[in-house]
Amino acid sequence: MSRNPLLAIVGAAEAPSQDLGTLSPASLMAEATAVALAQTPLRPRDVDGLLSASSYYYMPTLTLGEHLGIRPTFSDSTTIGGDSFVAHLGHAAAAIAAGRCTTALIAYGSTQRSDGRRLVHSMSEPLAYEAPYGALWPVAGFAFMAQRHMHEYGTTSAQLAEVAVAAREWARLNPAAPRRDPLTVDDVLASPMISSPLHRYDCCLVTDGGGALVVTAPDRAADLCERPVYVWSVTEGHRNRHVSAMPDFTESPAADTGPRALREAGVDLAGIDVFQLYDAFTIAVVLMLEDLGFCPKGDGGPFAAEGVLRPGGKVPLNTSGGGLSYRHPGMLGMVLLLEAVAQLRGEADARQVPGAASALVHGLGGVHLSGATAVLGRAGWRPS
Amino acid sequence: MTLRAFRGARPTARGEEATFFARCQEERLCLQRCGACTRAVFYPRAVCPHCGAQALAWEDASGRGGVHTFTVQHRFTPEFDTGEPAVLAIIALEEGVRMLARVLEPPDQVAVGMPVEVRFAEASEGFKVPVFVRAGVAP
Numbered sequence: 360m361s362r363n364p365l366l367a368i369v370g371a372a373e374a375p376s377q378d379l380g381t382l383s384p385a386s387l388m389a390e391a392t393a394v395a396l397a398q399t400p401l402r403p404r405d406v407d408g409l410l411s412a413s414s415y416y417y418m419p420t421l422t423l424g425e426h427l428g429i430r431p432t433f434s435d436s437t438t439i440g441g442d443s444f445v446a447h448l449g450h451a452a453a454a455i456a457a458g459r460c461t462t463a464l465i466a467y468g469s470t471q472r473s474d475g476r477r478l479v480h481s482m483s484e485p486l487a488y489e490a491p492y493g494a495l496w497p498v499a500g501f502a503f504m505a506q507r508h509m510h511e512y513g514t515t516s517a518q519l520a521e522v523a524v525a526a527r528e529w530a531r532l533n534p535a536a537p538r539r540d541p542l543t544v545d546d547v548l549a550s551p552m553i554s555s556p557l558h559r560y561d562c563c564l565v566t567d568g569g570g571a572l573v574v575t576a577p578d579r580a581a582d583l584c585e586r587p588v589y590v591w592s593v594t595e596g597h598r599n600r601h602v603s604a605m606p607d608f609t610e611s612p613a614a615d616t617g618p619r620a621l622r623e624a625g626v627d628l629a630g631i632d633v634f635q636l637y638d639a640f641t642i643a644v645v646l647m648l649e650d651l652g653f654c655p656k657g658d659g660g661p662f663a664a665e666g667v668l669r670p671g672g673k674v675p676l677n678t679s680g681g682g683l684s685y686r687h688p689g690m691l692g693m694v695l696l697l698e699a700v701a702q703l704r705g706e707a708d709a710r711q712v713p714g715a716a717s718a719l720v721h722g723l724g725g726v727h728l729s730g731a732t733a734v735l736g737r738a739g740w741r742p743s
Numbered sequence: 744m745t746l747r748a749f750r751g752a753r754p755t756a757r758g759e760e761a762t763f764f765a766r767c768q769e770e771r772l773c774l775q776r777c778g779a780c781t782r783a784v785f786y787p788r789a790v791c792p793h794c795g796a797q798a799l800a801w802e803d804a805s806g807r808g809g810v811h812t813f814t815v816q817h818r819f820t821p822e823f824d825t826g827e828p829a830v831l832a833i834i835a836l837e838e839g840v841r842m843l844a845r846v847l848e849p850p851d852q853v854a855v856g857m858p859v860e861v862r863f864a865e866a867s868e869g870f871k872v873p874v875f876v877r878a879g880v881a882p
Contacts, residue, residue: 487755487757487760488760488786488842488843489843491753491866491867491870492831492845492872493750493752493820493822493823493831494816494831495819495820499814499816499831502814502816503813503814506812506813506814510812551817552815553816553818554815554818555815555817556814557814602843603842608811608812
């Protein structure tokens with residue numbers, strides 16, 4: 360069980376140009392990196408570890424290193440889905456502890472909206488046993504989960520819609536969100552059906568995006584930035600690759616990685632102030648809420664419908680507006696981590712959760728194929 | 744024999760993948776049975792994922808199963824788009840494995856738990872793949 364943090368985040372930034380369509384995915388990574396490094400005295404030449412994942416680049420760390428003039432001694436492009444960046448925190452921590460590098464950069468960039476894609480999963484090789492049937496990934500996979508969850512537990516579309524409504528309420532506090540008008544349950548249910556039972560507003564946005572994190576050993580953090588954020592645990596895991604091999608369509612890998620992350624950090628859910636859970640789809644959130652232990656399995660719909668996910672509620676969730684109402688560039692993990700850091704640095708402006716000192720971030724990969732969970736804390740916070 | 748077809752695609756298939764689809768052209772739905780632990784395995788592979796033995800043998804499935812879950816898909820990538828919704832489903836075969844396939848029934852008549860049987864339909868010109876229909880319907 361961890362009594363010391365594993366890692367410190369000393370730089371964290373979105374790419375300022377991420378919605379302009381003027382930069383390639385690689386240049387978005389580089390731009391975000393420059394802004395993140397500027398929060399510290401560090402220069403690119405001080406970075407000796409690179410971690411990235413990408414749906415554009417076959418060897419993303421080589422691309423990143425070339426763009427920035429970095430020749431790392433540690434390079435890791437582990438790709439398990441949009442949660443890869445959460446897992447990368449753990450990989451960076453282990454590498455630094457083992458002396459493989461001293462300062463690591465985790466970066467991501469995507470121009471999927473500018474590229475003209477619509478709800479299409481661009482990362483996958485064709486799967487021979489599935490390719491003939493024309494399923495639309497990832498929405499069809501999450502639709503399978505929603506249908507099964509409704510069958511087993513009586514979950515309703517109106518309950519799923521509450522997740523989207525709550526996300527929009529947080530987005531209304533975020534000047535950078537694309538839409539800040541209210542969204543109602545009726546709006547969600549009236550939106551076009553994409554893949555039953557998921558409507559358009561049950562599904563995430565399709566945006567561009569870029570972000571970077573600069574991480575190092577905890578004992579260096581205080582010298583490198585004013586408000587370091589510490590990582591107290593990171594877990595990862597995966598269960599299947601084909602959706603048909605999903606052991607239980609109502610349970611996600613968060614059921615494993617979440618409790619392990621809390622246990623390894625030495626904290627329970629009540630000790631976490633703010634949550635970032637990968638909201639690619641409303642049903643994805645319902646499964647994570649159950650699997651992380653907010654409520655019993657099957658009760659996620661009624662739990663969301665209580666309104667607890669909205670600003671002012673007892674579960675501050677996806678406080679930027681999340682993938683549903685702020686930004687989803689294709690791989691959401693970096694967006695979740697950046698919002699967690701902003702909250703813990705006290706830089707979240709109107710959407711700031713007062714006194715937020717600890718955060719839990721859970722990323723999913725693909726159609727809940729993989730999961731990665733991290734517990735973060737601001738300087739001065741310790742698991743009790 | 745009712746000819747069924749849908750706008751699908753012929754996959755690139757390697758090794759045991761190609762064997763599976765070759766048998767589909769003979770209208771045989773095949774899975775594997777582990778000679779060590781006796782469990783059924785799908786999709787075909789080299790090593791039993793349950794017990795680790797290299798003892799997997801091909802077996803013809805009965806073709807009977809049920810709808811474990813499904814979705815009525817309204818959007819498609821261009822090569823699959825006919826302008827009509829389609830039913831994608833996870834079929835639980837009675838041997839204890841699951842597979843993804845289309846259910847060629849009217850969307851409003853499909854439900855979780857519905858008994859189904861395999862048929863073979865052309866996903867692209869001349870290339871047959873397994874699809875499922877309500878059990879008990881004449882071939």
